[in-house]
Amino acid sequence: MTIEVGTPLPAATLVRLGDDGPEAIDTRDYVAGRKVVLFGLPGAFSGTCSTSHVPSFMRTAEAFREKGIDEIICVSVNDAFVMKAWGEATGATAAGLTFLADADASLTKALGMEFSVPVLGFYDRSNRYALVLDDGIVTVANVDEPNTCNLSTGESLLEAMAI
């Protein structure tokens, strides 16, 4: 399956590292009533994700806000501790991006985005995608082919929103 415009974001549990440790987040509750950009990628600290994908949303964060986006969320199949460390290391947290962990890959699987690369230690990770959600409904979906980072960049999503 793939992600289709007009469908709701699937129900799943993500994890955020709060002040008192990991906190569970219900995806549907989290995005309800707001305009949100959500992008997914294979893994924290991996080459393309750190050098290309995340920076593309740091560059475009302000432009998204000007278009009425309330929050930009990066989701990866890592744990909340790794996601927090990654957000800090990339400067993306400081740029206002939110990092949420899909620790059990439940959202990634519900979106049909999962893939595995055993030689890297990647199991049920996520292909690259970027979505615009309006009150939980997908209004723009840019899904990349495996091993590419084109359609799901901040710039490409911004362009797709304008059309």
Add this chain to the structure above:
Amino acid sequence: MIAVGDRVPSGTLRWKDGEGGVHAQDITERCAGRTVVLFGLPGAFTPTCDGAHLPGFIRVADDLRGAGVDEIICLSVNDVHVMKLWGEQSGAEDAGIAMLADGDGSLARAMGLAWSNADVGFHDRSRRYAMLLVDGVVKVMHLDELGVCAVSTGEAMLEDVKSAL
């Protein structure tokens, strides 16, 4: 569960080098004919692992080598990218500690040390332990109770490694 006198089970270790190349080796091959301290923990960048367990081994790394240890290995159920960055940021790489990935947790399971805590988002991770392996056979085993880092610390291992070697 693995214990003193047991041979370390077969399982794949993976790591990323400075140029981004990914390598794999079976742990039995890596430990053959060598003296190795292997310590495992729940996860990279977590408070206790990053704040206590790993720093302890960084502190005693030179002393362990001085006692006759050929290699110190930190093993976690994380991927190679995460382990590489954690090694760089924590100073473990500079201390000569090998930061190796048990990506699918198969080695943790084979040793009977697998552990999950779904509330935290940890699935099939590893319990906290440290062991001395001589030619692949466990000579010292320190296994911590869940949620603590007490007996598997670098300092505690150093004492027993000195006695055992």
